[in-house]
Amino acid sequence: MITLNLNGKDHQLEVPEDMPLLWALRDVAGLTGTKFGCGMGQCGSCTLHLDGKAVRACLTPVGQAVGKRVTTIEGVDQDPVGKLVQQAWREHAVAQCGYCQGGQIMAATAMLKENRNPDDGQIKAAMVGNICRCGTYTRIRTAIASAAGKLQEGQA
Amino acid sequence: MSQREHNAGEPADLVVANLSRRGFLKGLAATGALVIAANWGMPSAFAAGKKTAFVADALPHGWVDNPKVLLSIAKDGVVTFVCTRAEMGQGVRTSLAMVVADELEAEWAMMRVVQAPGDEARFGNQDTTGSRSMRHWYAPLRRCGAAARQMLEQAAAAQWQVPLGECQAQGHKVLHVPSGRSLGYGELAEAAAALEVPPRDQLRLKKAEEFRYIGKEAKRAVDDDDIVHGRAIYGADLRFPDMLYAVIARPPVYGGTLKSYDASATMQVPGVLRVVEIAATPIPSGFQPLGGIAVVAGNTWAAIKGREALQLEWEHGANAAYHSPAYRKALIEAVRQPGKRLRNVGNIDAAQMQATKTLEATYYLPHLAQAPMEPPVATALFKDGACELWAPSQSPQLAREQVAKRLDLPLDKVTVNVTLLGGGYGRKSPPDFILEAALLARELPGRHVRVQWTREDDLQHAYFHAVSAQYLRGALDDKGVPSAWLHRSAAPSMAAPFGPDSRHLQQFELGMGLLGMPSRLRNLRQENPEAAAHTRIGWYRSALNMPHAFAIQSFIAELATAAGRDHRDFLLELIGAPRKIDPELLGDTTNYGESPSQYPLDTGRLRAVVEEATKQAGWGQQLPPGRGLGLAVHYSFVSYVAVVLDVEVRTDGVLVVNKATMAVDCGPVVNPDRVRAQMESACVMGLGNATLSEITFREGQVEQSNLHNYQVARMPLAPREIAVHLIRPEGETALGGASEPGVPPIAPALCNAIFAATGKRIRELPIRNQLMDWKV
Secondary structure, eight states: OEEEEETTEEEEEOOOTTSBHHHIIIIIIOOTTSOOSOSSSSSOTTEEEETTEEEEGGGSBHHHHTTSEEEOTTTGGGSHHHHHHHHHHHHTTOOSSOTTHHHHHHHHHHHHHHOSSOOHHHHHHHHTTOOOTTOOHHHHHHHHHHHHHHHHTTOO | OOGGGSOTTSOOOEEOOOOOOOGGGGGGGGGOSSOOOOEEOOOOOOOSSSOSOOTTTTSTTOOOOOHHHHEEEOTTOOEEEEEOSOOSSSOHHHHHHHHHHHHHTOOGGGEEEEEOOSOHHHHOOOOOOTTOHHHHHHHHHHHHHHHHHHHHHHHHHHHHTOOGGGEEEETTEEEETTTTEEEEHHHHHHHHHTSOOOOGGGOOOOOGGGOSSTTOOOOOOTTHHHHHTTOOOBTTOOOOTTOEEEEEEOOSSTTOEEEEEEOHHHHHSTTEEEEEEEOOOOSSOTTSOOOEEEEEESSHHHHHHHHHTOEEEEEOOGGGGOOHHHHHHHHHHHHTSOOEEEEEESOHHHHHHTOSEEEEEEEEEOBBOOOOSSOOEEEEEEETTEEEEEEOOSOHHHHHHHHHHHHTOOGGGEEEEEOBOSOOTTTTSSOHHHHHHHHHHHHSTTSEEEEEOOHHHHHHSSOBBOOEEEEEEEEEOTTSOEEEEEEEEEOOOTTGGGSSOOSSOOHHHHTTTTTTOOOOOSSEEEEEOOOOOSSOBOOOTTTTHHHHHHHHHHHHHHHHHHHTOOHHHHHHHHHOSOOEEOGGGGTOSOGGGOOTTTSOEEHHHHHHHHHHHHHHHTTTOOOOTTEEEEEEEEEETTEEEEEEEEEEEOTTSOEEEEEEEEEEEOSSOSOHHHHHHHHHHHHHHHHHHHHTOOBOEETTEESOOSTTTSOOOOGGGSOSEEEEEEOOOSSSOOOOOOSSTTSTTHHHHHHHHHHHHHSOOOOBSOOTTTTTTOOO
């Protein structure tokens, strides 16, 4: 039995320590907002936060998450920066199919928590690992810039 | 009752049928109103042309405009719209609901959308492909909303006992104009539901100036809140108690079979429960699963580990000889020889003899895989002689028919529920992955079984976009005017997985940008040399339009350069004066299934998008070396799109697309923001296709395994700005497609821009490192 802190609450999961966090969340804990896209850290659809840092759930064994705070897309609105990013995504109607957008929002939120005023190069560097097959990148950049603007205004 | 059972010419009378409330109504039972089942007869088809019916009328089961099928209004006034088309990012759940809501005079905040299961007899055609949801459903859904609005007005008039003419629906209530009294839609719903649906000729449709939602700028999206909170339900997000998880080891070569296997190590993997063999389907396999060994486990990871532990020996079969470099060579050889003649106008040979200049070029594009971010996935439950499925399907009705056939069940014992699609692009139209789930569920009755494809499975067993080669030869007369044009196009056909391989493209494939080319050319020949299929060929967003637009739009630019002319001017002259052409006169008998009288090829609209895109992009401006503008235009899915890309090629070969300017005429627009979003999407996907993506085969097997070696567009490739200019045509124009027509002009515009920037002409895609040797 493994205890994980998921979105602020402790959960007991009966999973082996080497199971990727992705499958433990999806198949066992029932948190399906974290998506499977590639299984090898190439696409970023499964991006979540471990102690506030963006990681790929498909490459993170459950054991590595023990004793850390796991934040998924379902819980990121508890973070004021996360909530602001979600709002920016809606304002700019970023999503198309939406499948990758949870991962995109998690990557953008982690970046903005570290750097509240990223330039274009820093945005690209933080987001290059997250694929959107619908190609919403131009709106993602706009939404991040708009969220960053609100952070400058002290909205979070 | 099937709509097909009615004669096409019958008057539009209401036929009451005893349809069940199963499926989408499960969650709506409490809402009650407007759910008496009924159905319309088929409409009379467009009379023009040789054909008597065109899509949507010619599609299986046509369309439905009956509010009693598609709408329900609850006592609290909430309107639930049943969306019959699959949502995969094109925004169809929002845009179709906007059409209904507008005619219904409903408040947007009161609209809810539920997804219809696969059932065409009830819901009309559900095949969400070919960029046709809006153009086929706009008119029926306007009628649907208007009919419901009039029923609500009738119900109010009856309740107040006043003349109907004094009652007016407005903002989710019906107003009695003389007295100022009003009743909300929720209060009227039950009485309205008991009324007959008004006949179509008595419907009062809104005038365009009365629209509240249609064509208006707003960022509406019914699923956005769920998406940003991780609550939206895609194929793998439904959870059932005691669900089983399966992955399948499939034959690595198309047509291969299993020789032997040993699953003893697999059965040692904790969590693995069973191994099930699925019989291989002989070639051509159609929509059937490829066969293989399924590993069934208590969670996905155990199933994946179990599959890794399988010992498998395959009999690869004849396609083991499929080798991309050799095939490429043969395909290019094929287009350098005459092929099956499609169209011949004038005398290209004589024109060439008299030409001042001749030019020839060969273009090659590789196989592509759709690679939706959500790999194929499906869940099935087989119980008590019935099969229920849940899948991200572009064609749930097809999945239902195929499952019924394969499991030998009556159609009404099969239910296919549709989740959101995490991208489709054509891949989720063939139901092979849904059939796999059905077959496994039959082996494991009473348990929900999910078949999860990994990314490796997705890239190795797609229905691939066809590899293609094209040869073009052109002549210029002494004035630099094109006097002859030869175009040969060869590619394996999408029809090949479904029957004996004719080695020729089908008429609908030739109609995607090859035939139907409007021009002033007096001497023209189009040919289709042979190309055999050695893998499953399928639909990839815009399909054969990609190679055809690439070759034609690149070659026109090459001819312009040879003639010493400005590309835009040369292109406009080649298109010629504004005129409306019956595509059949240009050899295109398909025209995306649309009536040539309702959808003539309009060179005025084609010219207009070129003029608008170039004007907006500042065509003709002087740019430093290494930077250039590139133009391309293409007609597809009865829409017109021109693109100008502003491109920079750095001395290290790095390509940067600064800006994309797109001019789009897809007829009247329902949801402008989503049309723009589709164009942005098409632009980025088109850039990924052109620069990065390639599927190759070696010994019959796909060489790419995941997204590290099958590359697609990432953020740095996306233009900083994509400006989409929507041209609203004058007068009575029919709606065109929006999801696909943006893709075809991107690659040629990019290569034309690269030529303008560097002088280097690219004729083979993907570009990948072809710019590495470029020096300022």
